[in-house]
Each structure stands twice: as structure tokens, then as C-alpha cells.
Amino acid sequence: MNSYTDDFSILNFQRDLVDWYKMNQRDLPWRADQDPYKVWVSEIMLQQTRVDTVIPYFNRFLGLFPTLEALAEADEEKVLKAWEGLGYYSRVRNLQTAVKEVAEQYGGRVPDTPEEISKLKGVGPYTAGAILSIAYGVPEPAVDGNVMRVLSRILLIEEDIGKAKSRTLFEKAVRELISKEDPSSFNQALMELGALICTPKSPACLICPVHEHCRAFEQGRQRELPVKEKKTKVRHVDIAALILRREDGKYLIHKRPKEGLLANLWEFPNVPVKKRGQSEIEDLKVFLEAEWGISAEIGDHISNLDHVFSHLKWDIQLFEGRCIYEIGDKDDLKWVTFEEMKAYPFPVSHQKIIKLAKEVAVL
DSSP, X not given: OOOTTTTOOHHHHHHHHHXXXXXXXXXXXXXXXXXXXXXXXXXHHHTTSOHHXXXXXXXXXXXXXXXXXXXXXXXXXXXXXXXXXXXXXXXXXHHHHHHHHHHHHSTTOOOOSHHHHTTSTTOOHHHHHHHHHHHHOOOOOOOOHHHHHHHHHHTTOOSBTTSHHHHHHHHHHHHXXXXXXXXXXXXXXXXXXXXXXXXXXXXXXXXXXXXXXXXXXXXXXXXXXXBOOOOOOOEEEEEEEEEEEOTTSOEXXXXXXXXXXXXTOEEOOEEEOSSXXXXXXXXXXXXXXXXXXXXXEEEEEEEEEEEEOSSEEEEEEEEEEEEEEOOOOBTTEEEEOHHHHTTSOOOHHHHHHHHHHHHHHHO
């Protein structure tokens, strides 16, 4: 099979792309230097998250954990709290596990070879390529959905980018295209082009610095690419959640299990319900009694909330309640004030519940 880069002006493409990047790159905090720890943190944060959202999180995170050693030694709950609201919390758990490994096995220096860096927890091919190329100038591909979209248009690649085998094809193409003299600028330029010009729905082809090299633009097919099959249907789960207040004005919160979705984050009591509108109050009462030995009087329905994950949607019905009997704190169960809640990391859906609980408390 012929290469997608056959009859492609690689050197001219490199020059046009990198020159444009050096003139137009955004002033982003992780670009202030090429510190591999900062590059690493930024790349993990940027997975599944927009740049504008990441900037304040990145600055605050680096303020709390300015060095790799500081993150390695930090309390996990403080790390999760700093990540609160970014979602996909396994990213930061894996990051902390990996930096501990770097601190212990590599003397605090992020590995600079594909073989070593790829062994670290949560460091896949894209993250490895990004760190190696941006921080160390190693000509490794950093291929994510953004880069695949750009190259599918430039090289007219019609393979489904949602399939795992396609990544290998795009990585091969980047290895052939990448600037050996400045792989850092080249990879960042591809990312920047995808973010600013070669966007998913309305690519700005007429001002694109490399449109002369773009095969899809030449054929008027840029809006047809990339090829990607539709995602699987999102599963819906109905949940009843409870703002449970004790006589002393404290509220019950619970720590989620160590494994699985939103692991180790805190939440208000909640239970999945089979059929909405029939048994939520009873389900909550039975759950509290069976799980924690707590007796409660469940009051008014306060609000409906929903929260969408990539594969799952929670439809939450929220109630308020009064504790009649309880057995005290456990490790995974706390009675806290609103002020004390600030120290605990909550998922976004339960941050919304905190806001509603404060409104109810004022009424």
C-alpha cells in the first residue's frame, strides 16, 4: 500500500505550518517554558476539556503543586479537590500515581524515551508523544482526535478515526511529516491548527496557512472529513438524591468507592430507582436504614437535575429530609456544615446539589 504522503511536499508543508504557528500561537501558561512536568499536567487536563476551561485550573493546580515532587507527596483528597469540576477524575489519579513513580524510580526527572515514559500510569501514545516532542524535542507523533481531523483533510484519509487501527495509520503519517529540526513546534502547530482553523464543523479554509497542501480542500470535500461513526446511545439512570439535615444543622455526605465512576469523591446520599414518580421516598428510606442504619423523615421534592457523562446520563430527583436517628461518623460518612464541605471534592452534579441545599436552608 502506498503512503498517504507520496507526492506530498513535506518540507514546504512543514515550513508553512511551523512559520504560521510561530506567528500566531496562543499565549498559554504551559507554553511559558518546556518544563516536562507542566507539559504533562496540561496534556492530561486538556483531554476531554476545552483550553479556556483548563487555563484557570492549570494555574491553580500549579500554584498548589508547583513541582512533580509536590504532587507526588500531596494528599489525594487535596488533589481531587484541585481537580473538582474538570471531570474524568481517573486522569488525575493516574497522574499522581505516575509522578510518584517518576519521583521514586527516575529521581524526579520525567523519562525522555518512548519506552520508559509509556510505562507510566495513564500515559498513552498521545500523551507520551506530546511530552517527548514538546518538552524534549523528540520527533514522536502526538495523535489525538484533533490531529486526526486535520490530517484526514490534508492527506484525504477516509478511514474511520473512531477505530483503534486508524490511529496507527495517522501515527505513521505524522512520523513521515514531522519536522526533525523542530518537532515541538510541529506537533503544537498541528494541534493549534485544529483548534483555531481546521475546526470540526466550519473549517476556515481560505485563511488556512496550509490550504495549498490540503487535498480535501482541493476537491471541496473538507466538510465530509473526518469519517467517524456515530457514538453509541447514552444510557439513562434515574436516581433519587437526598439533602439530609441533622438537628445541629449539619448535612450527611458520603464518599464513593475507591474504584469505578467518580472514585473517592464525596456526594449526598442517593440511590438508583427503577421507575420514576412512584417509590423514590421509600427507596431512600430503605437505603439509608440498610446501608448506614440511619432513620430519616423524607420531605419535599426540591428539584430535578441531570448530568451527562460520555456513556451515561443521570436523571436526579432531589429531596430534602430530616435525620431522626443516626450512628455517627464513619470513614466514608460525614456530617458537615456548608463551610466544612469546601474541603471535600464533589462531582459537578453534587456541587449543584450543594447550591440547592444552601437555597433551601435560607428559605
